[in-house]
Amino acid sequence: MSDLGYLERLLDGATVEWVPLGQVAKILRGKRLTKSELSEDEEYPVYHGGLDPLGYYGEANRPANSVMVINVGASAGTVGFSSVDFWSSDGCFTLAHADEINSKFLYHFLIGHEHHIKGQVRVAGIPTLDAFVVEKILIPIPCPDDPQKSLAIQGEIVRILDAFTALTAELTAELTAELTARKTQYNHYRNHLLSFDGADVEWRVLGDVVDFQNAKPHEKLVTSDGDVALLTAGFISSEGKSLRLVRREDVLTPAFVNDVAMVMSDLPNGRALAKTFFVDANDRYAANQRVCLLRVKEAAAYLPRFLHYVLNRNAQLLAYDSGYDQTHLKKDWILGVKVPVPPLAEQARIVSILDKFDTLTSSISEGLPREIALRQKQYEYYRNLLLSFPKGDQA
Incomplete structure (x- = not known):
């Protein structure tokens, strides 16, 4: 994939129109639920002030494959995506967009502008993001005169970026599983070595x-x-x-x-x-x-x-x-x-064994964020590459 050459080939001469997000999407604010209405036994996740579900509810007010933007609290400005139906509380905007926009395309684009969005959060009192901030964000619509071709271009970009996201998730899961296994093994040996059951100590x-x-x-x-x-x-x-x-x-x-x-x-x-x-x-x-x-x-x-x-x-x-x-x-x-x-020599032997496990788990633990950061940088590089549409006179 060679810099702008790939994007140019993907566009194949098609024009790109930059429009305010509010022109093609409605910024929907959800409805707050009380904690007494939430239950872990219900089906639909409830989002309010963060991307971790506040709880679960028996109904959904937003469809699957929706883009979210948290609008209150410490996470205000954070962009999210739900692949399942969910309940949006009043601390979570949902973007109901026109049919000519791929939801995941919009999500990847907004993730690239998350820093800007967070920079517009009002921090006096409870941090709050105003809807007009999101509405004013300019988004690219490739080939606006041919919706079918536009969605095809957006879909190809989504395919590539989703692949990087999936690769990062797979790698993280593998390293996390390895780390968990090593820690379990470490704890087993530690408990065994330090129990001294039946020993004359x-x-x-x-x-x-x-x-x-x-x-x-x-x-x-x-x-x-x-x-x-x-x-x-x-x-x-x-x-x-x-x-x-x-x-x-x-x-x-x-x-x-x-x-x-x-x-x-x-x-x-x-x-x-x-x-x-x-x-x-x-x-x-x-x-x-x-x-x-x-x-x-x-x-x-x-x-x-x-x-x-x-x-x-x-x-x-x-x-x-x-x-x-x-x-x-x-x-x-x-x-x-x-x-x-125990005797000093036995203490030294136990320390030597546990130090080796400690070094192993630490190296995996330190390697995990490094590998995740590397994959994230790769994702960001290609995201910026694939979403760097020409702006022409609108720049």
């Missing part, structure tokens, strides 16, 4: 093994030009992807090499409580409030990295999670956890 309370330090708040010290990563519940649970920085001179609770940082207060997703992070260098991390630092008293008798594996999402600590309110682990609960104290 000493067990001690954690307070005999470590010193405890509670962290201080750094929120007001966060800055884009910092050089120390802040150990927060988000950072630890996302394996470093949620990054905030502070300046080294502003650090209130420095984390030192071989410290084990632990999340004391859970996040709404329920996956952060008691999750640990191993500090591998000095002057690189600072602990934030709701995170504690555990420092092994005698490294010659207990390997800090072994402690990291023993404590990570430890079942004794997770037992304190009520499942209802946000749980905050108390210092006494943490220091009261019983931990195994």
